[in-house]
Amino acid sequence: MLRRFFKQETIKRQVLGTSYVVPDSSRCIQCGICSFNCPIDIDVRRHAWVGEPVKDSRCLTCGECIARCPRAVLRFQQTSLFDAQQAAKEE
Amino acid sequence: MRHYVIIGAGVAALSAAQAIRQQDNLAEILMVSDDPFGYYSRPGLAYYLNGEVTEEYLFPFSEKEIQQLNFFRIQDRVTQILPDKRRVLLSSGGGLGYDALLLATGAAAAIPPVQGIELQGVVKLDNLYDARQILSLSRKARRAVVVGGGITALELVEGLCAQGVETHFFLRGDHYWSSVLDEIESRLVETRLIEEGVQIHTHTELSEALGKHGSLEAVRTTRGELIQADILAVAIGIQPRKELADGCGLKTDRGILVNERMQTSCEEIFAAGDVAQVYDPASGKWILDSLWGPAREQGRHAGMNMAGLPALYTKPPAFNVTRLSGLAATIIGAVGRGRSEDEVDIAHGESQAWRDNPDAIVARAEYHVNHLRVIIGKDTLLGAVVMGDQTLSHPLQYLILNHVDITPIRDELIAPGDRLGAILQNFWLNLATTHAA
Ligand SMILES: Cc1cc2nc3c(=O)[nH]c(=O)nc-3n(C[C@H](O)[C@H](O)[C@H](O)COP(=O)(O)OP(=O)(O)OC[C@H]3O[C@@H](n4cnc5c(N)ncnc54)[C@H](O)[C@@H]3O)c2cc1C
Numbered sequence: 001m002l003r004r005f006f007k008q009e010t011i012k013r014q015v016l017g018t019s020y021v022v023p024d025s026s027r028c029i030q031c032g033i034c035s036f037n038c039p040i041d042i043d044v045r046r047h048a049w050v051g052e053p054v055k056d057s058r059c060l061t062c063g064e065c066i067a068r069c070p071r072a073v074l075r076f077q078q079t080s081l082f083d084a085q086q087a088a089k090e091e
Numbered sequence: 092m093r094h095y096v097i098i099g100a101g102v103a104a105l106s107a108a109q110a111i112r113q114q115d116n117l118a119e120i121l122m123v124s125d126d127p128f129g130y131y132s133r134p135g136l137a138y139y140l141n142g143e144v145t146e147e148y149l150f151p152f153s154e155k156e157i158q159q160l161n162f163f164r165i166q167d168r169v170t171q172i173l174p175d176k177r178r179v180l181l182s183s184g185g186g187l188g189y190d191a192l193l194l195a196t197g198a199a200a201a202i203p204p205v206q207g208i209e210l211q212g213v214v215k216l217d218n219l220y221d222a223r224q225i226l227s228l229s230r231k232a233r234r235a236v237v238v239g240g241g242i243t244a245l246e247l248v249e250g251l252c253a254q255g256v257e258t259h260f261f262l263r264g265d266h267y268w269s270s271v272l273d274e275i276e277s278r279l280v281e282t283r284l285i286e287e288g289v290q291i292h293t294h295t296e297l298s299e300a301l302g303k304h305g306s307l308e309a310v311r312t313t314r315g316e317l318i319q320a321d322i323l324a325v326a327i328g329i330q331p332r333k334e335l336a337d338g339c340g341l342k343t344d345r346g347i348l349v350n351e352r353m354q355t356s357c358e359e360i361f362a363a364g365d366v367a368q369v370y371d372p373a374s375g376k377w378i379l380d381s382l383w384g385p386a387r388e389q390g391r392h393a394g395m396n397m398a399g400l401p402a403l404y405t406k407p408p409a410f411n412v413t414r415l416s417g418l419a420a421t422i423i424g425a426v427g428r429g430r431s432e433d434e435v436d437i438a439h440g441e442s443q444a445w446r447d448n449p450d451a452i453v454a455r456a457e458y459h460v461n462h463l464r465v466i467i468g469k470d471t472l473l474g475a476v477v478m479g480d481q482t483l484s485h486p487l488q489y490l491i492l493n494h495v496d497i498t499p500i501r502d503e504l505i506a507p508g509d510r511l512g513a514i515l516q517n518f519w520l521n522l523a524t525t526h527a528a
Binding site: 029 | 102132134135137138143144145148149150151383384410412413414419421481484485488
């Protein structure tokens with residue numbers, strides 16, 4: 001039980017450290033549900049319009065936008081830690 | 092300075108304007124629309140109805156951002172095109188001259204020709220005005236009847252249900268959306284609707300709407316049944332808004348016929364989006380889509396060509412991801428079963444191409460509420476319906492849209508058994524690894 005819990009925690013940390021939310025623009029119909037549900041008001045929908053990952057250092061990678069999107073537009077994609085740090089610098 | 096006039100303010104219009112601006116910094120771009128709300132997510136209206144998103148979030152761009160795009164917006168209706176004079180006339184009087192013109196006028200709900208259809212309480216779902224009206228009626232309504240067969244009809248059913256209105260769904264045949272879904276898929280959707288309290292009436296057709304003092308009170312079926320109702324929502328299909336094109340002699344069929352540069356039969360006039368009927372290399376026919384993605388892409392191509400940058404649009408296999416009674420569903424390519432009894436034509440969010448029933452083999456797998464159907468051609472996959480778990484929808488989207496050769500797994504796919512998902516998944520993983528290497 002405890003081992004499973006720790007495993008989940010590790011996965012969560014990995015996601016937090018090394019993942020972006022990445023859109024598949026061809027699926028998006030700009031309904032706005034992702035932006036509406038983002039707890040820190042990132043305009044996720046705009047990222048889907050321009051086809052760019054959510055490289056916003058404020059992104060909590062909470063997965064709320066991914067879960068709520070009715071079209072499976074968004075998913076987490078692993079990036080190297082270096083990419084993530086680079087993105088944070090660019091902000 | 093070149094003058095561009097765009098009729099419409101939907102996604103095709105907006106993406107054309109962006110493409111023109113990218114090519115031509117000095118151009119004057121005029122966007123004329125008869126919708127007072129301008130550009131917003133039309134498919135998002137379904138989620139506004141069921142309460143998943145608020146009205147302000149339907150607008151992808153703020154007023155300030157729209158201004159930065161640097162085109163003039165005019166709220167008016169175009170009544171006529173004068174191709175010889177290169178002018179359009181407006182309903183408020185006056186006109187606008189153009190060097191290049193885009194028709195991005197979209198499509199409007201087809202209205203069933205029955206008595207009483209003009210009564211208050213009879214609604215459709217084309218635009219934000221309609222959605223507001225439905226929400227306002229729902230506050231007082233006790234019962235609603237929905238007529239139609241495609242995605243929009245279902246979204247109306249779900250929206251009305253979510254607003255707490257007792258909802259009755261009329262289907263002409265014996266199952267939902269028979270032009271695209273097979274019986275198992277329809278049943279999946281229907282079962283979930285029934286669980287939500289929707290009353291489905293199969294083999295039921297609307298004959299008339301009855302009212303008092305101009306307001307709807309009941310509907311009658313062709314069998315003579317009378318059902319009390321405060322709302323009658325119709326979604327039996329759409330009609331491209333092609334009157335302007337017909338009026339000035341452009342070549343039209345069910346939509347406005349365009350070549351791969353999105354050009355109509357008149358050199359300076361282009362068309363894109365729901366109103367355009369484009370050549371489909373897969374079937375050799377001119378096809379209507381009512382899909383957001385293609386409307387955006389067609390608009391972009393039209394814009395580039397209008398600004399003098401040659402760009403050829405190739406129609407991809409039709410593809411939509413939607414939600415059918417709470418189940419995520421991806422529909423790709425030719426999966427169809429011909430015509431549906433519930434729709435006069437295609438409806439919003441659909442493609443004519445889905446209805447094609449190719450000469451091919453169907454393989455199917457079911458896992459509880461998940462359902463997978465793939466249409467297998469000679470050496471490629473021609474179409475797929477993925478309902479529920481969407482893991483396989485991404486690989487299938489790639490395999491079908493890119494015409495990937497599936498001969499290595501074809502025999503396995505058509506062999507009986509329920510390993511369809513696993514076979515596809517393995518094939519996909521192998522493909523991904525080979526490409527990554
Ligand atoms: C409820 C609903 C659900 C949908 N669901 C999906 C979905 O799940 N997936 C999907 O891909 N697509 C879906 N669609 C379809 C999608 O919204 C359309 O394909 C897309 O909006 C088409 O864009 P367009 O620019 O061609 O036309 P529209 O967005 O319809 O815009 C047409 C514009 O033309 C203007 N206009 C027309 N005639 C005139 C005139 N004479 N003068 C001035 N202005 C005029 C209108 O005011 C409007 O601004 C749905 C649509 C609806 C309504």
